[in-house]
Amino acid sequence: MQTLIIVGHPQPKDSETQEFLKTAAGFLKQVTWHELAGIQQFDPIAERKLLLQNQRIILQFPLYWYYAPAILKKWLDDVLPESSQFKLAQKQLGLVVSFSHALNEFKLGGRVGYSLSELLTPFAALAKHFEMQLLPIFPIERFAYLNQRQRQKLLLNYQQFLELPQPQTFADQEKWFLNKLSALIKQTNNAELQQKLKLIAEQITDNQDQLAELTKLVHDFREDDSLNGK
Numbered sequence: 001m002q003t004l005i006i007v008g009h010p011q012p013k014d015s016e017t018q019e020f021l022k023t024a025a026g027f028l029k030q031v032t033w034h035e036l037a038g039i040q041q042f043d044p045i046a047e048r049k050l051l052l053q054n055q056r057i058i059l060q061f062p063l064y065w066y067y068a069p070a071i072l073k074k075w076l077d078d079v080l081p082e083s084s085q086f087k088l089a090q091k092q093l094g095l096v097v098s099f100s101h102a103l104n105e106f107k108l109g110g111r112v113g114y115s116l117s118e119l120l121t122p123f124a125a126l127a128k129h130f131e132m133q134l135l136p137i138f139p140i141e142r143f144a145y146l147n148q149r150q151r152q153k154l155l156l157n158y159q160q161f162l163e164l165p166q167p168q169t170f171a172d173q174e175k176w177f178l179n180k181l182s183a184l185i186k187q188t189n190n191a192e193l194q195q196k197l198k199l200i201a202e203q204i205t206d207n208q209d210q211l212a213e214l215t216k217l218v219h220d221f222r223e224d225d226s227l228n229g230k
Contacts, residue, residue: 003028003162004054005096007035008061008072017098017143021060024155031162036071047079051088057132058162059123060096066112066119076126089131094161095123098140135166 005025012018012035025031034050036042051057061068080086097116105111106119116137117124127134138161146154164172 001030001056001163002054003031003056003058004050005031005033005058005060005162006072006075007033007037008059008069008075009035010037010069010071012037015062017062017140018060020143020151020155021096021158024158025162028159028162036075042075042078044079044081047075048086051079051091054091056092056094056135056162057088058094058096061098063097063099063119066114067122080126080130087130091130091132092135092166093123093127093130093132094135094138094166095120096138096140096158096161098143100142103139103141133166135161 007018007022009015009018012022022033025033032050032054059068059072061072064070067073097120101112103116106114106116108114112119116139120137124134126132138158140154143154160168160173160176164176
C-alpha cells in the first residue's frame with residue numbers, strides 16, 4: 001500500500017518529534033514524506049496528483065490551540081476543492097497528532113476537558129465528504145519525556161500505523177515484524193547479530209504456532225459445548 005505523509009508542522013527541522021518520525025518513515029519503501037513548510041505557494045494540480053497516487057493519506061501535525069497549524073489549514077483550503085468532481089473515495093485518511101499534554105487530560109473532567117476525537121471532528125467531516133475511510137487517531141504525547149525504550153516502541157507502532165491494514169490484528173503485527181526481521185537478516189554482514197535475529201524470528205514463529213493450536217483448541221471446545229447444548 002502506498003502511503004503519503006502530509007507534514008503540517010511549520011518548522012519540522014526544528015522539531016525533535018518530526019525528525020524522529022521522518023527517520024522512522026525513511027525505512028519504509030512505500031511511504032512518501034511530504035513537508036508543507038518552505039512551499040511558498042501550493043500547486044493544487046501537483047498536490048492532488050500526489051493524493052491520487054496514494055491509498056493511505058496521513059495528515060501529521062502538532063496540536064496548536066486544539067487544532068492543526070495554519071500551514072495545514074492553508075493546504076487544505078488551497079488543494080481540496082468542494083467540487084464533487086475530485087474523488088478520494090475508498091482511500092484512507094489517518095491523523096498523526098503530537099501534543100505536550102498527557103493523553104489522559106483529553107477527556108471529560110480532565111485538564112483539557114474534551115477528547116481528541118471531539119477536537120478533531122472537522123477531519124472526520126472531511127473524510128466523510130470525500131468518502132474516505134477514517135483511521136483511528138495516532139496520538140504522540142509529550143515526546144520530549146519519552147525514554148529510549150518508549151521511543152523504540154513508538155517507532156514500531158508508527159511504522160505499523162503507516163503500513164499495516166487498519167484495524168490491526170495481532171497476526172498482522174507478527175507477520176509484519178517477521179518480514180522486517182527477515183530483511184534485516186539478509187542485509188547484515190555481522191554473523192553474531194544475524195544469529196541473534198534468527199533466534200528472535202524462530203521464537204516469534206514458535207509463538208505463532210502455539211497461538212494457532214490454542215485458538216483451534218478453544219474453537220473445538222466451543223463446538224463441543226454447542227453440540228451438547230451448553
